[in-house]
Amino acid sequence: MNDISLKWCTEQDIADPLKQYRNRFDLPEGIIYMDGNSLGPLPIGVADRVAHVVSEEWRSNLVKSWNSADWINLPTRVGAKIAPLIGAKPHEVVMADSTSVNLFKVAAAALKMRPGHCEILSEPGNFPTDLYMMQGLAAFLGNDCHLKTVDRADIAAAITQDTAVVLLTQVHYVSADMMDMKAITRAAHDKGALIIWDLSHSAGAVPVVLNESNADFAVGCGYKYLNGGPGAPAFIFVAERHLKSVQQPLTGWFGHSDPFGFVDDYLPSDGIKRMLVGTPGILAASALDSALDAFNGVDMALVRHKSVALTDLFIRLVESRLVGYGVELATPKDSARRGSHVSLTHENAFAVMQALIERGVIGDFRAPNFLRFGMTPLYLGFEDMYRAVDTLADILNTEQWHEERFSKKSAVT
């Protein structure tokens, strides 16, 4: 097949400086897992850690573990572990709640900092919960509060003096289009607006430069590239300069300056803890804490380098092997504008993906007609790209996806 052979891919794997990290993950045999951007796989150590938390910290030590196992500081300890992955300082990041809830908290907090302004600017086709949460927040606030959406490519130009807050997902969840964080943050600040970056498809996948960009706020997911497990807690970043003054509306006791003072009046903590709400789920938090160790000593520049190489290779293979099957690339060809996944379109994307999954190549389907493949450099290699496209080519060529069982939809796609 043209220029790229399986042998060449194998040679790239042998020379890969990140190859030893694959054994930090407990992946089932015989599959190529290309859905780490939806649910990261199980890192080694997480199962033991959770078992330990259950049997020792909870069963044996009971309530004492809030202190003895330092459960109370898990939100900030996990936040500090995430910080270097997103270009933040340790005390600017905290683990909390879900991304959806965190979006509400930071957007409300940002609006509060822009008195007289109530326009939230985002893009149509953003991840649904980002838009839904902003619609709910605007409806709750009433008056002239509203969400305005403008195509990704036109965002910078659409920021005006009326814009209060700009909410953008740096790497788009379908197209993988990656925004220039520095340029867009600057464009927002030039007009007096604040910016919130959703890093759900960035954190752990691409180097993120929040402070270098002078960003105000960020949120992101714990269960995608950070591998924290299904429904893992999310995170929040607040720039140091806002930490003393930022006011978020969900003023629960974990955000209080003295949660165990049990006083009647709310007084926010003077740091990032003010973004907390209630008692964290310690089992899930412990899983995420342990999962983050998979990044210990990992050079994110090498991760980015390999991510680009894998997505480039996948695209080249698609372009040479899938001609004439109605497959189109839905991801930027310019690697500088691309995150760490690749999406393709096909009229029967759902059935094609089901057939692929049955054959051990696990990507996902996104409505209406996208096949999405996550390239996670810590556990995927070049041969995996070759085999994935090879299997896809076979399914399209034999039209195996026509088989009836591949058209049955479950609740989760």
Ligand SMILES: *Cc1c(COP(=O)(O)O)cnc(C)c1O
């Ligand atoms: C995955 C994702 C979310 C998920 O939000 P949850 O509250 O964890 O369900 C939010 N925003 C973006 C951009 C995402 O990709």
